[in-house]
Amino acid sequence: MNTMNEKIEAMLEKVQKAPRYTGGEMNTQVKKWEEAPLHFVFCFPDTYEVGMSHLGIKILTGLINDQPWSLCERCFMPWVDMMALMKQEQVPLFSLESRRPLKDFDVVGFTLMYEMSYTNVLAMLEMGGIPIERKEREEADPIVVAGGGCASNPEPISDFIDAFMIGAGEEVMLEVNQVILERKQQGLSREECLKRLAQVEGVYVPALYDAEYHEDGTLKSFAPNCPEAPARVVKRYVDNFDQAYFPTKLAVPYTEVVFDRITLEIMRGCTRGCRFCQAGMLYRPVRERSLETLVKQAETLVEATGYEEISLSSLSSGDYTCLPELIRELMRRMKEKRVSISLPSLRIDSVLKESLEETQQVKKSSLTFAPEAGTQRLRDVINKGVTEEDLIEKARDAFQGGWSSIKLYFMDGLPTETYEDLDGIADLAQKVVAEYFKVPKGERAKGLRVTVSCSTFVPKPHTPFQWAAQDTIPVINDKQEHLREVLKIKGVTFNWHAPHLSYLEACFSRGDRRIGRVLKRAYERGCMLDGWNDQFKFEEWMAAFVDCGLDPAFYANRVRDKDEILPWDFLDCGITKEFLWREKEKSDRAEVTKDCRLGCNACGIQRIKGLCAYADPKRNKAPSPSLVPYASEGGEG
Amino acid sequence: MRMLGVFEKNERVRHIGHLDIQRAVQRGLRRSGLPVAYSNGFNPHILVTFASALSTGAAGKREIMDVKMAEQVTEQEFLSRMNAAMPPEMQLSSARGVEDKHPALMASLKAGMYEIILREEVQAEQLIPAIDKMMAQEEIQVPRKTKSGIKDVNMKPLIYALRGEGQKIFATLMLTERESCKPAMIIEGLKRAAGLPEEEEVRTLVIRTQLLGERQPGELIPLEEL
Incomplete structure (x- = not known):
């Protein structure tokens, strides 16, 4: 231990950004190793700066540390300079707090936020002294668990993870830890432990399921191979969102991280039903935190952290029922403390004029709108219920209110997209610019800046586009070239990304079990930190596909049949496949679906009694017998 | 008045650069709830300076922060509230109140x-x-x-x-x-x-x-x- 510590100290003197590895931040708890019987290490498969911007890690480490029987330390993906030194000095990947190698913990937990962090999971396991493949792990090895948004299709990474937690981590995490503590205290075998984990609601243990394939590569069957594993894994919901666990002491990093501020989650879920949006489908139903709870949380956190900014976060903050009241109340209480309030992810049809005026009273940042598509037809296809008039009106309000900087988010490669839709993006940008110049010169803020950002559409599981093909790379390249041409507008900046990363994301977001081999092969070929432009090695990835005899186009560019068994079909994430198919067909006809608040659309959540405030139980006529709704005592799901 | 606070930057946080130490102290001051003075303007910041920047990689036993206060506070109160608000790695050992015209530490x-x-x-x-x-x-x-x-x-x-x-x-x-x-x-x-x-x-x-x-x-x- 001592020599390892000395080695680490020597390494820290050589690396850039040593504070990534030293911990000791304000409000981080360090429990004594002997103090708690269960040792958990929370692994974030990206760098410290990315990981410490993530609210989930703070919630879950706080939750686990608050239990007298468990402690939670943290570990992040080291940067390449540190990795090279660790290899050279033969220092295993260690936790920030006690500097123990990952293999010394009972549970190693990964959060899966995006597909392109999967190679980092493999790297962290190997560096931490744990066999990469779950099949090769022995009795003494930790149980490797994972959760987070990407667990909604766990298959591509299922060769490497012992158990997945589907849905709200706040609920299932402690139950999983209890089982693993039982293993430790009763000396259960690894196999027995995994079987017990499979019986925890919302847990998927890949070793207990087998997949068979047709000759064309599509799934023939997917079923449990033992009686302990349920045929369908039902995701977990937060019992009472308003009162859900929230850490009162948020860690405050010393070094600047990506989001260095307080994040208040004001609402979970969204009623809009945008068809491309996986979060909007997965985090149903919509649940709001009460104004009282939020104001209390804000005050507690400001006091505990000393942060100078609070951002309100949710999928659609503009839909929060009492948004103007909330902002006004937060402003009133925070003004003296010089804390500013920012509102990300604004939808353009929210009632915001009043709120906008209040926001700038403290600090003026740029406003973000997400029309997503350039024409009304395409916005109808994706069910983005906003109109051009909405956007223009909001832009006008903003410019008249003294704002000069607006960001517009779009996607390219959406299903049915044509060049007319792309021209629509330029047309919208042009109209926004025109609104700025309509405000008299003396009254408007100087320095017009309209930023158009375009990302490449990735079809995601559990969305109506889960059957759709992604555009091929050459097609996307041509479309982006066209956008660069038409967006040469004075006052407009155009941001885009080469489509290669999105292409791989499409492969892995809808991948099956077999694609895990490609993941391992790519890792062996040196792919790591793929989310970082300077580290991304597309050719190696393509070579890995060839090595494994799999075709990336099968995953990314193929239209699926209605009857095809999809790799994630065994997960019940609330919404039903029937609803998604209905939405897909409406999308084909460019037909919109109403906001849930205007009436129940029978997405599947209505099967679960008392969970959704807008559910119409009458629409719950024929639930599939295989779909066992999860209900808790409180009735809130 | 101004408060001169003597603080430690211990070995564990010695890799933290001066800018980040400044920010950590600013946030500590905010957490303390002490009546500190702010600059004017759109991004108000606490009026705090440091006697000397300590290089990244070096630890410091008795570094000095120089904080402009908006109201009078006692040295004991400054010390106890700051120590409650600062991480264990950056505790204060003493504080001294001086008049506004006290010469700048850096000079x-x-x-x-x-x-x-x-x-x-x-x-x-x-x-x-x-x-x-x-x-x-x-x-x-x-x-x-x-x-x-x-x-x-x-x-x-x-x-x-x-x-x-x-x-x-x-x-x-x-x-x-x-x-x-x-x-x-x-x-x-x-x-x-x-x-x-x-x-x-x-x-x-x-x-x-x-x-x-x-x-x-x-x-x-x-x-x-x-």
Whole structure:
């Protein structure tokens, strides 16, 4: 231990950004190793700066540390300079707090936020002294668990993870830890432990399921191979969102991280039903935190952290029922403390004029709108219920209110997209610019800046586009070239990304079990930190596909049949496949679906009694017998 | 009034750079709830300055923050509220209230006291005995990076005191806005005096133990007491 510590100290003197590895931040708890019987290490498969911007890690480490029987330390993906030194000095990947190698913990937990962090999971396991493949792990090895948004299709990474937690981590995490503590205290075998984990609601243990394939590569069957594993894994919901666990002491990093501020989650879920949006489908139903709870949380956190900014976060903050009241109340209480309030992810049809005026009273940042598509037809296809008039009106309000900087988010490669839709993006940008110049010169803020950002559409599981093909790379390249041409507008900046990363994301977001081999092969070929432009090695990835005899186009560019068994079909994430198919067909006809608040659309959540405030139980006529709704005592799901 | 707070930057956080230390102190002040003064403008910040920036990688035993207060507070209150608000790695050991017209710390700063720990015993055995030899020289030439490239400078007039013991070097070195001597320069000078090759890496842990001001010419006292 001592020599390892000395080695680490020597390494820290050589690396850039040593504070990534030293911990000791304000409000981080360090429990004594002997103090708690269960040792958990929370692994974030990206760098410290990315990981410490993530609210989930703070919630879950706080939750686990608050239990007298468990402690939670943290570990992040080291940067390449540190990795090279660790290899050279033969220092295993260690936790920030006690500097123990990952293999010394009972549970190693990964959060899966995006597909392109999967190679980092493999790297962290190997560096931490744990066999990469779950099949090769022995009795003494930790149980490797994972959760987070990407667990909604766990298959591509299922060769490497012992158990997945589907849905709200706040609920299932402690139950999983209890089982693993039982293993430790009763000396259960690894196999027995995994079987017990499979019986925890919302847990998927890949070793207990087998997949068979047709000759064309599509799934023939997917079923449990033992009686302990349920045929369908039902995701977990937060019992009472308003009162859900929230850490009162948020860690405050010393070094600047990506989001260095307080994040208040004001609402979970969204009623809009945008068809491309996986979060909007997965985090149903919509649940709001009460104004009282939020104001209390804000005050507690400001006091505990000393942060100078609070951002309100949710999928659609503009839909929060009492948004103007909330902002006004937060402003009133925070003004003296010089804390500013920012509102990300604004939808353009929210009632915001009043709120906008209040926001700038403290600090003026740029406003973000997400029309997503350039024409009304395409916005109808994706069910983005906003109109051009909405956007223009909001832009006008903003410019008249003294704002000069607006960001517009779009996607390219959406299903049915044509060049007319792309021209629509330029047309919208042009109209926004025109609104700025309509405000008299003396009254408007100087320095017009309209930023158009375009990302490449990735079809995601559990969305109506889960059957759709992604555009091929050459097609996307041509479309982006066209956008660069038409967006040469004075006052407009155009941001885009080469489509290669999105292409791989499409492969892995809808991948099956077999694609895990490609993941391992790519890792062996040196792919790591793929989310970082300077580290991304597309050719190696393509070579890995060839090595494994799999075709990336099968995953990314193929239209699926209605009857095809999809790799994630065994997960019940609330919404039903029937609803998604209905939405897909409406999308084909460019037909919109109403906001849930205007009436129940029978997405599947209505099967679960008392969970959704807008559910119409009458629409719950024929639930599939295989779909066992999860209900808790409180009735809130 | 202004409050001079003496704080530690302990070994665990020695890799934190000066800008980040500044921000950590600002946030600590915010958490403390003390009545601090803010600057005006769109991004108001707390009016706090530091006697001297401590390099990344170095620890500090008695660094000084200089905080402008909006209201009178007692030294005890400042101390206890700040210590409740700062992480264990950055605790305060004393505080002193001064009037607004008290001279700026940066301008009064004359020297810094350092403890330089040599990580390798073998190197210590060569470098420590070289101290006397080096100090006996008329001039001590060491390479220093300047705008026009690396140039030798005579650091002898910048050294107030220098002695060694075991694997430790204790140094009092000039530290002013105009001129200063860095602990790394001492190591370079000792390498030359001991006949070690220039490219040999000497691993050290630098701890700044005290900042010093001048009561009267030649009399150095702790800066916070000036």
